[in-house]
Amino acid sequence: MQLDFSSKETWLHRINPSLKLFVLIMLCIIVLLVHNLLFMMNFTVIVLILFLCFTGQPTKRILLLFIPFFVVFLSTSSSLIFFGQGNTTWFKWGLIHITEESFFRGLLVGFRALLFAILGLTFALTTRPVYLFYSLMQQVKLNPKYAYSFMAALRLIPIMLEEFQTIQNAMRVRGVVRQTGIRSVFLKMKAYSIPMLSGSIRRAHRIAVAMEAKRFSDTRNRTYYYEIGFSKYDIVFILYFVTLLLAGYYGAIKGV
Amino acid sequence: MTKGLKLTDILVTIVIAIAFGIVYILWGSVYYALKPIGLHADQFMYGMWFIAANVAFFIIRKPGVALLAEIAAASGEFLLGSPWGLTVLLYGVVQGLFAELVFMAFKYKRFHISVAILSAIAACLGSVLMDFAYGEIGDLVAWNLTLFMIARFLGSILFAGVCAYYLVKVLEATGVTNLVRPASSKDYAELDQK
Amino acid sequence: MERIAHVEKLRLKFPGDTSLLFKDLSSTFYKGEKVLLLGPSGCGKSTLLQVLSGLIPHSIEVPMKAEELVSPTSWGYVFQDPDSQFCMPFVDEEIAFVLENINVPKQQMIDRIHHHLQQVGLHLPDIHTSIQTLSGGMKQRLAIASILALKPDVLFLDEPTAMLDPKGTKEIWNVLKEVGQEKTVIIVEHKIDHVLEFIERIILFNEAGQIIADGPKEKILSTYKNEMREQGIWFPGVWEEYLDTTPLLRSRKPFEKKEKVLEVQNFKGFRQKEEKILVDDLQAYSGEWIVIKGENGAGKSTLLHAFMQFIKTTGHCELVGIAIKKVKKQTDFMTFVFQNPEFQFVANSVYEEIAYSLKVDKVDSREIEIKVEELLEWFQLVDHWDKHPYQLSMGQKRRLSVAASIVKEQKLILLDEPTFGQDSKNTFALLEWIEELRLKGTTIIMITHDEQIINNFATRIWTIEAGKVISDEIQSMNMKTELVSV
């Protein structure tokens, strides 16, 4: 979500958000069905190209965003690699038992998680939530009640974060001394979570009332400020995956 | 099933869920911090990811809320760019559905702590099923898998069951729950005074 | 005449309250009427407006019943609180949301958005501006713009200008008068100067939520003066009466420079790394009552936030002779009342809210009790002591936020529009309490748009324009002579 991740617009931004979401979910299902490690690696490269070159983010931020990917990869693969079942033992030390089968299983699962992560982040970085929900209302006929609730809730996120500041200020005005250190983090969590949650609920309630006062109803035939349709980029997007995935699959079978 | 939800219910549920969505993302780092300890200590923390369904349901007490909350929390997490990406979205649906089924079994009329614990266990079960389909934890050796299960279920009961229940109790003290729950018939009766 | 809204024997009670807010209240509104609801703070005006529009019970459930209840079909509602009536992140999207609701074709939307923003005088360089970054007054204008987009037959206005500067207030009322010409307009407003020529009928409430008078405005204003005085309503001439009868003001000693409490030089405040306020050189001495004035969005609140160190600041700032960043516990010396009262509530009941600071300081519980009760009494909150702060009416919230902040009687008190949305009785009570503190040597720095307060209470005036303090004048003390001529 582009809260403060300002970025250049690329062709990925211009793809119809519903279509983008649909394609990504299809890709995920394909990923779940893949058991060929080579194909999985080709797949990862294909998606990685999109992420690295076309999210419109500055290189520095891309590299920064890459860190959690490694964590995801390592954490998912490691437990299977170390503790998985298998016959061909490569290494054994105490409880740790690495076998050939478990090693490849681990890598496969690791790549799978990595792919999910890259796909998800690519989507998040190139889609403005407001457009996504407008598109979902128009193309998928999502009930406006849900769509606008989501949009209103997402609007509240920066406000909630600001609320944290507000509560802190309020407490300071009342003479609660600011503390530092680990203990204070815990105390803060306790002191802030309840007011933040109850504040958010009150705010949500009021916004719902204000929305109804603005004649919001859940009839589906409404006009839209953002009319979101399809464009040539959608075709490019689909073709990109179809051709490259076929090529990747072919390559994997041939052992590239 | 969710036909009965008013705009207020939906918006409040989604806001609660998205607030937890943020917590979920932050929780990810706690989870990974425990990962290197090994032996599935991290699994104990997993239960936190089911808390939204229970909190939202115990606040609003209506059918469909638990499912909606878990989906919304996952979408929030997804849209904010969590590294777990789309995985959470799929998991969210299943976990929410399992929690919802428990509330449905009680006809949405029981709000005891035991119901909270049961739904936490159900959501946990959902997540384990997903793990079998997706993470192939079935390939873990038996003793390791057992440890994994125990840690995850215990964590779920603690975080999503007990913690969620008491969180709502504290919220009730602030009076905010009155906003979203129907007024009591006693209040209506008092309109006829004098 | 066609009936447009009607209640018959309305009974309403908030959950948990013991007594009814309305007991068998009946009233009828006719098409094209311009009606003003007048009454003391907390008498139930906002609540009644919500019932008339149908928001209660359709969107907000409150136990109520009525023998007959007629709500209009096409209406717009401007809420008292500007902060929580938006559901979209950007200005254009917010108005577009309304236009979508009434099925305006997309091609017309941009023009309509510009038109409505123009109408309320909200001039933005780019309509795709984040609502988050607007000042309080700008938000209120946006709220009105989005209501105008509905093109409603009936307008419910709940103090739409409470947060606006005098110029803005005048502009907004001009707009509302123009667009409201053909419509039915039901208004709740404490400050009636601008509304008076527009409305035809006044409904007068008392503290108990009963209608004590209802009729053409001339008749009400001439025959019910005593009742209005008693209920603390801002009828024309109330200030003059007050100044004539209050000894406190006459005995004001001329101000003499004593202890320096606050000093700033080349002081800047930043929001999101942007410089939002700049002060060259200012001092505040003990016993001063400084008023900050300036247009909406000029940076008044930002200046106080900078003093409180809520935002990033640079430059020289000294509190009681110590660099402010070195002061260990600032709140022993200074306190602050937020523009939005809800921003400062930290406790779960009115009583606890006022007691909070004292409890943090571990003051003796008996002493707390005495102090809190005195404040509850003075600020007319006794009946509501156990409510949650959020359940109060706007004026009550405002008073609570002031009471809770000044309970410790620090040397320096910063107040951000403490009198908005207040009836006259409570306004005077509040001003007197503050004046009392000032006479004891407290320094008051207060943002207000109220000319009367500026003329009659301030000892010094700071004017802010476009993020810069442009003037610092000492107010002459012998205003008594001026006042006679008012």
Ligand SMILES: Nc1ncnc2c1ncn2[C@@H]1O[C@H](COP(=O)(O)OP(=O)(O)OP(=O)(O)O)[C@@H](O)[C@H]1O
């Ligand atoms: N949600 C609530 N729960 C309990 N009491 C409430 C609630 N909302 C309002 N009240 C009480 O009902 C009374 C009327 O409130 P209302 O907001 O209608 O007053 P008002 O006339 O608009 O006052 P003001 O001029 O200060 O805005 C107040 O005493 C307030 O404390």
Ligand SMILES: Nc1ncnc2c1ncn2[C@@H]1O[C@H](COP(=O)(O)OP(=O)(O)OP(=O)(O)O)[C@@H](O)[C@H]1O
């Ligand atoms: N949280 C914020 N983030 C960014 N910009 C802000 C924020 N709050 C205010 N601003 C901007 O800072 C400027 C000064 O705002 P400020 O709230 O200080 O105005 P003000 O003089 O108090 O106005 P009002 O009379 O409407 O309260 C405005 O241009 C406003 O858009």
Ligand SMILES: [Mg+2]
């Ligand atoms: Mg009111």
Ligand SMILES: [Mg+2]
């Ligand atoms: Mg301000």
